[in-house]
Amino acid sequence: MADDANKVNGANEPPQQRVKPDPPGYFEGESMTRRHAFTIAAQGLGGLAGAAIILPAVGFAVAPIFHRGKERWEVVGPTGDFVEDTYRQIVFTETEGIGDAGKTTAYVRKGSKLYDEDPNSFVAVSNRCAHLGCPVRFVEAAGNFICPCHGGVYDFEGKRIGGPPVRPLDQFQTRVKNGQVEIGPRYSVTNQMDPVRARDPGEFTGGIWEYLYPPRPSTFPPP
Amino acid sequence: MPKLPTLKIPDAVVPPPLRKPPKPGSQGVPKGDAPSDLKTGAPPAKTHGDRVLDQAKEAPADVLAWVDTRMGGSGFLTGMLYRKVPKGTNWFYTLGSATLFAFIVQAVTGVFLAMFYTPSATQAYASISHINNEVPLGALVHGMHKWGASVMVILIFLHMGRTFFFGAYKYPRELNWVIGVVLLILTMTMAFTGYLLPFDQRSFWASIVGININGTGPVVGPYLSDFLRAGPELGATTLARFYAIHMLLVPGAIIALIGAHMYLVVKLGTTAPPWTKAERPKVAAPVAQLDAGVEGNGASPNGGSRA
Numbered sequence: 001m002a003d004d005a006n007k008v009n010g011a012n013e014p015p016q017q018r019v020k021p022d023p024p025g026y027f028e029g030e031s032m033t034r035r036h037a038f039t040i041a042a043q044g045l046g047g048l049a050g051a052a053i054i055l056p057a058v059g060f061a062v063a064p065i066f067h068r069g070k071e072r073w074e075v076v077g078p079t080g081d082f083v084e085d086t087y088r089q090i091v092f093t094e095t096e097g098i099g100d101a102g103k104t105t106a107y108v109r110k111g112s113k114l115y116d117e118d119p120n121s122f123v124a125v126s127n128r129c130a131h132l133g134c135p136v137r138f139v140e141a142a143g144n145f146i147c148p149c150h151g152g153v154y155d156f157e158g159k160r161i162g163g164p165p166v167r168p169l170d171q172f173q174t175r176v177k178n179g180q181v182e183i184g185p186r187y188s189v190t191n192q193m194d195p196v197r198a199r200d201p202g203e204f205t206g207g208i209w210e211y212l213y214p215p216r217p218s219t220f221p222p223p
Numbered sequence: 224m225p226k227l228p229t230l231k232i233p234d235a236v237v238p239p240p241l242r243k244p245p246k247p248g249s250q251g252v253p254k255g256d257a258p259s260d261l262k263t264g265a266p267p268a269k270t271h272g273d274r275v276l277d278q279a280k281e282a283p284a285d286v287l288a289w290v291d292t293r294m295g296g297s298g299f300l301t302g303m304l305y306r307k308v309p310k311g312t313n314w315f316y317t318l319g320s321a322t323l324f325a326f327i328v329q330a331v332t333g334v335f336l337a338m339f340y341t342p343s344a345t346q347a348y349a350s351i352s353h354i355n356n357e358v359p360l361g362a363l364v365h366g367m368h369k370w371g372a373s374v375m376v377i378l379i380f381l382h383m384g385r386t387f388f389f390g391a392y393k394y395p396r397e398l399n400w401v402i403g404v405v406l407l408i409l410t411m412t413m414a415f416t417g418y419l420l421p422f423d424q425r426s427f428w429a430s431i432v433g434i435n436i437n438g439t440g441p442v443v444g445p446y447l448s449d450f451l452r453a454g455p456e457l458g459a460t461t462l463a464r465f466y467a468i469h470m471l472l473v474p475g476a477i478i479a480l481i482g483a484h485m486y487l488v489v490k491l492g493t494t495a496p497p498w499t500k501a502e503r504p505k506v507a508a509p510v511a512q513l514d515a516g517v518e519g520n521g522a523s524p525n526g527g528s529r530a
Contacts, residue, residue, distance in 0.1 A: 064453040064460065065446050095458040098344035101427060102458060132432040149432070198455065200438040200448050212441040218455040 066217045072096075073175070073182045076108060082122060082181065084110040087138045090124070092183055104128070106172050106183055107138050107145075115157055115193075122181050125158045126170035133201040136169065145169060157193070167191060167205045170198060173223050185220035195222035302489075309495035315389070316493060318382035323481065325375035329413075332368040333470060340420070342466035344459040347422035372414055379410050391494040399487040402480055409477050416469040422462060430465070431457055 032040075074092045082088055087107035095102035105127040111117035125145070129136045134149035144161070145154035152163035159168045168191065173184035188199045190206030197215035199205055204213060269277075291297045308316075339358055341350040354361040383403065386392055392400035419430040434457065438448035453460035 061464075062450060065449045067454070069454065095454075095456045098459040101344050101422070102456070133435045134428060134432065200445060201435045202439040203445065213445055214442065216445050216449050216455065218449055 064218070068218050068220065071185055071220060073184045075177075075180045076106075076124075076183050077181055078179055079110075079122075079176055079181055082108055082110045084112040084114075084119070086140065087125070089138070090183065094186070105135065108174070108181065108183070120176075122174040122176070124172040124174050124183050126172060126186060128170055128201060130160065130165040130167045130169055130201050131163065158189075159191070159193070166202060167199075168193065171195070173220075187220070187222040197222055306489060306492065308493055309499070311496045311499040312493065313496065315385045315496075318378060318385050319488070322375060322378040322382050323485075325371055325378050326477065326481070328367060328371045329375060330474065332364050332371065333474075335364055336368055337470060342420070342463050344422065344462050347420065347462060351421045351423075372417060376410060376414055379407055383407065388497075389494060390497055396487070396491055396494075399484060399491070402484050402487070406477060406480050406484065409473050409480070413469060413473050413477070416465040416473070419462060419465045420469065427457070430461075 072094070076090045076092060077088075087109045090106045090108050091103050092106065093102055094104040106124040107127065108122060108124045111119050111121035111123055113119060117123065127135045127137065127145075129147040129149065129152050131147065131150055131152045134147050136145040136147040136152065136154065138144075139146050143156045145158065147153070147163065147165070150164050152165040153161050154165070154169050155161050157168070158171070160166075168189050170186055170188050172186050175182050175184065186198045187195050188197065188205050189195055192206070194206070196205050196210065198219040199213055199215070203209070287297075336354065339350060339354045339361065341347055351365070354365050356362070386400065386403065415430075415433055418433075419426045434448045434451050437451060438444045440447060449455060451461070451464070452458065453464050
């Protein structure tokens with residue numbers, strides 16, 4: 001093929017100045033050799049076939065990140081059951097289908113004017129420690145939430161007053177329906193008790209942390 | 224240290240086939256003369272039974288030869304098994320093999336545990352207590368897997384320490400160090416994912432803490448913990464996911480990387496311990512070299528260039 005190219009070139013030029021195609025093996029006017037073209041095509045097809053297998057599998061494994069489950073509301077008792085100066089411990093199902101492992105604990109009380117809350121609302125504080133997720137318990141005598149794992153302490157409202165936690169305790173949305181208090185999706189709060197989308201324990205909230213620990217699509221918008 | 228006397232076993236105790244053959248010429252045959260058994264004529268005719276016995280004795284070698292003719296692995300195996308190791312190789316060099324052995328124990332016991340284990344959030348704990356309390360030797364196999372995991376983690380760190388302190392990570396073995404670090408990470412992944420599988424209180428809360436530690440990485444952390452849990456909360460799919468990672472994904476990667484690790488060990492050879500001195504050629508060095516840098520006497524060429 002190189003000879004053919006030379007003949008075409010050589011027709012208009014003196015024979016001694018015949019130009020050899022550079023690089024060798026190209027037809028005139030070609031930008032790549034036949035072998036190079038086939039190599040690229042074969043590799044491209046192989047890559048396509050590989051991607052057709054890998055991408056769905058990876059997507060399947062990663063999909064739960066982008067999936068938000070159905071919103072659950074659970075009745076936890078009549079409004080009269082709850083007072084504003086102490087908590088009542090409620091165990092309810094947060095994740096369905098796995099029995100006791102899917103249950104979580106909330107401490108529920110009536111809204112208090114002391115904390116600028118609507119006295120007709122209800123506050124449900126999650127027992128999930130904001131440090132690494134151990135279960136805190138409300139200690140009546142101290143009026144504090146105390147974590148057994150690494151010594152995190154929260155005040156009556158759920159604000160951190162000691163230990164390693166990075167933010168106040170999470171809360172659950174509440175509503176009253178037919179005289180019954182219902183508990184809904186989880187949300188997190190900033191240090192100023194402003195509601196934000198639920199974060200995992202150990203993640204700061206508020207300010208620049210809203211970008212460093214971005215909200216996940218699998219969580220519900222805050223109230 | 225005085226040399227210990229070697230124990231001599233009397234000939235009478237040793238059965239004839241195991242006896243050390245006499246040195247040629249040591250049995251009264253004059254030097255330069257062929258041994259007496261070579262001088263005799265044709266060997267005594269063999270009976271049919273003897274021939275069958277001979278064939279039976281040769282059978283393993285014949286089978287191996289048959290395989291080797293078609294596969295040709297003997298050269299590789301000979302090179303691998305009879306490779307030279309440096310002077311000073313000691314017990315610290317067995318830590319890698321010990322880690323490999325711990326991994327094999329994990330793989331074998333894990334296969335048998337999988338025959339009884341149910342990776343379901345509602346049945347996992349019951350299946351583990353079934354293994355421990357009702358399956359014969361179940362507690363032993365589960366215990367080997369559970370304690371063997373700690374043994375493997377300890378051994379892999381000791382092996383890493385040996386490599387580090389002996390300087391065995393240096394050129395040309397950097398790639399093997401990198402592969403070893405990946406193997407360490409994979410081993411830790413195995414330890415982390417395996418911890419959840421009994422699904423008791425301890426493993427449940429330990430996994431929650433572990434996943435939340437993963438979540439504290441900036442920007443990607445929240446998504447990583449969602450990926451590990453397969454959702455915003457630890458649920459039924461979390462256990463299935465950890466089980467799949469623990470027994471399908473990571474073991475394959477570990478086996479492949481152990482292959483690469485050992486290929487490089489065989490190809491590059493092992494290092495001598497740092498305290499062994501390089502052997503010098505036994506020819507006299509030129510006087511000029513001996514004098515250079517040596518204070519006073521020229522008799523210690525080894526210390527010359529260090530001063």
